[in-house]
Amino acid sequence: MVLNNSLTMSHEYALKVLHSNAIAIDATAGNGYDTLFLANHCKSVYSFDIQQTAIEHTRELLLKNNISNVELILDSHERLNQYVTHQVDCVMFNLGYLPGGSHQISTNYKSTIIALKQAMKLLGKNGLIIIVIYQGQDSGFLEKEKILSFLTTISESKFIVMKYNFCNQSNHPPILAIIEKK
């Protein structure tokens, strides 16, 4: 197909700004697939998750792929700016709960928005924040509404914000949103 799903598109966009000297953040390590992807295409990655299980799954995946340029951080992305203080090129958020984990533990719009604001301060020119937003899970509808509403308030003099969504699918496919620093 020409029109890819949000996950595939999230990687396509990341590749536009990743390079051998780029620095990236995976704000939601989960099972580590985005972290692995970022690590394969840039200099170093900071990867956050609040769940020990997620950090361990990510560590295993990285070991299996001989990846050593990732700093795994067992903490919430809402404290992102305590760990990263220099400019970054790409920040990925894949919201919702840990695939295979408890649906009770999920990203929530309050901490996500705090993290987004911190990430926006770290972005270099033309740097991207790439957000995959789910809308079908337990708390997904509220998070989606709150995040999309936040996106409309972002300064248009400093950032471009684009949203991609499928119009005719009944299964509520994830939405992709991208924030680019001007």
Next chain:
Amino acid sequence: MVLNNSLTMSHEYALKVLHSNAIAIDATAGNGYDTLFLANHCKSVYSFDIQQTAIEHTRELLLKNNISNVELILDSHERLNQYVTHQVDCVMFNLGYLPGGSHQISTNYKSTIIALKQAMKLLGKNGLIIIVIYQGQDSGFLEKEKILSFLTTISESKFIVMKYNFCNQSNHPPILAIIEKK
């Protein structure tokens, strides 16, 4: 910038399905820029407009660029299926009024939706209909609402429909919508 505007993105997507044997339709010739772009990247183009001025401007632009693989049709795209009966790869709609022309003469949602339905029947597998939708002009808000509403009703078993729009811009930038035949 990484995030391009809707017009640039409309060409980027068209290039994904255009090739030396492709057949394309420009449903809204206007001043001819999309027709010229399509003609440069495929075998033949059918280009429609209801305004003689638009057809003349397009003819001049094509002549200036030594383009001869375009059939110019002075008629509404709502009669598209009377001129094109075989499979096509790409159909472009750039809605609204003729740039530089009268704002009284504009595409309207009724004929646009009729044309979209006809175009959907002509699309080959993975063929694209690419629509640039304005929302700031005289009748743009109504047309936008009606077209976006129509897009949600398209069969999800036969087509993917994707919408791209800017979230934080106050000047109502155009929206890009794409219909892909499965």
